[in-house]
Amino acid sequence: MSNTRPTIVIKVPATSANIGPGFDVVGLSLSLYLTLTVKFGVPSFDRFDISYSGEGAEEVSLDPYRNLLTRVALYVLRCNNYRSFPSDLLSIHADNQIPFGRGLGSSGAAVIAGVLLGNALGKLDLTTERMLDYALMIERHPDNVTAALVGGFIGSYLRELDPAAMVASQVPLSEVLPEYPPDAGEEWGLSPPVPPLGIGHYVRFNWNHSIKAVAIIPRFELSTAKAREVLPMQYSRKDLVFNMQRLAVLTTALGQSSPDPELVYEAMKDRVHQPYRKTLIPGLPAVTSQITPKSHPGLLGICLSGAGPTILALATHNFEAIAQSAREIFALENIEVDWKLLEVIDGSEVQEL
Numbered sequence: 001m002s003n004t005r006p007t008i009v010i011k012v013p014a015t016s017a018n019i020g021p022g023f024d025v026v027g028l029s030l031s032l033y034l035t036l037t038v039k040f041g042v043p044s045f046d047r048f049d050i051s052y053s054g055e056g057a058e059e060v061s062l063d064p065y066r067n068l069l070t071r072v073a074l075y076v077l078r079c080n081n082y083r084s085f086p087s088d089l090l091s092i093h094a095d096n097q098i099p100f101g102r103g104l105g106s107s108g109a110a111v112i113a114g115v116l117l118g119n120a121l122g123k124l125d126l127t128t129e130r131m132l133d134y135a136l137m138i139e140r141h142p143d144n145v146t147a148a149l150v151g152g153f154i155g156s157y158l159r160e161l162d163p164a165a166m167v168a169s170q171v172p173l174s175e176v177l178p179e180y181p182p183d184a185g186e187e188w189g190l191s192p193p194v195p196p197l198g199i200g201h202y203v204r205f206n207w208n209h210s211i212k213a214v215a216i217i218p219r220f221e222l223s224t225a226k227a228r229e230v231l232p233m234q235y236s237r238k239d240l241v242f243n244m245q246r247l248a249v250l251t252t253a254l255g256q257s258s259p260d261p262e263l264v265y266e267a268m269k270d271r272v273h274q275p276y277r278k279t280l281i282p283g284l285p286a287v288t289s290q291i292t293p294k295s296h297p298g299l300l301g302i303c304l305s306g307a308g309p310t311i312l313a314l315a316t317h318n319f320e321a322i323a324q325s326a327r328e329i330f331a332l333e334n335i336e337v338d339w340k341l342l343e344v345i346d347g348s349e350v351q352e353l
């Protein structure tokens, strides 16, 4: 009988964050996946192998100290008294359907996959809440990572931390995820900052499963960091009230048995992030204002997905016509798009084979 540990499969969904007015607050898990297959055995040259297929396979680093997935897993392991990866780790294969830098939560999925990987490698038995704490030390807005971990239509907030915990939660990312291993024979420097307990809190809203997500995906990347740099530090009371009124309505409206297109279309408008991001995404205002429930029966609402450039249209039918109209509007700006019809699905899964 072999003593090798069973293969582990980790499956994490894509997400669409914000859904219009819920900037950094709401997220949906969508039916595109990052799937890791983790094998155990005796690695040659003391080094496990990382391989990729699918989206990003050509550009991602296969060095475990540079790759986001394995850096996150190592962070979780080091916070739990492991010095490094287990010596019987043979290989990690990542099959990725989530395009990078398009506003479909690729980095959130990678962070969650990394936390689940660290938890599985170290047999740590972390609770969902604790895994969320680890993820929030890296991706510091809760909308994508929470929806990717627990699945569904999710609202979340970050708890106000006491001053000591606040310091711990704000250490620079370079200290949470150092890129280089120590030289041979040397120990890692400082212990990594262990997350404070209970950083993120969430609730799952009802979702009417007749509503599908049409993701219209421009063929260019926009990093979330760049799309956050264009946002102002302060907002007017008028704009905040505009968003809060809509968000309060939207979180219930999308779970009703017969979603009301007029109500949802208006409730998916936003004044906190989309008006500022239009400079980075030509065509955004035209797409969100010209495709309406009147022009496209079946459409409920339309917004930027996450930080963009993907457009998220929520609809019950007429998916192709909605996508085709968005394609024509983007074509006027010389932007080509792909589109996918996605479902709102469950959260992450970890299986032993």
Ligand SMILES: Nc1ncnc2c1ncn2[C@@H]1O[C@H](COP(=O)(O)OP(=O)(O)O)[C@@H](O)[C@H]1O
Pocket (backbone or CB within 6 Å): 034, 056, 060, 067, 068, 069, 094, 096, 099, 100, 101, 102, 103, 104, 105, 106, 107, 108, 110, 222, 223, 224, 225, 306, 307
């Ligand atoms: N599966 C993955 N493995 C490794 N790195 C990833 C993975 N997914 C995303 N990333 C990293 O995250 C970056 C994209 O993050 P970000 O700008 O936040 O866009 P997104 O909207 O797709 O989350 C990629 O360029 C890559 O560096």
Ligand SMILES: N[C@@H](CCOP(=O)(O)O)C(=O)O
Pocket (backbone or CB within 6 Å): 015, 016, 017, 018, 023, 024, 025, 102, 103, 104, 105, 106, 107, 108, 141, 143, 144, 224, 227, 228, 273, 305, 306, 307, 308
């Ligand atoms: N609330 C964040 C969400 C970023 O989502 P992503 O899928 O673009 O990473 C924001 O709008 O900046």
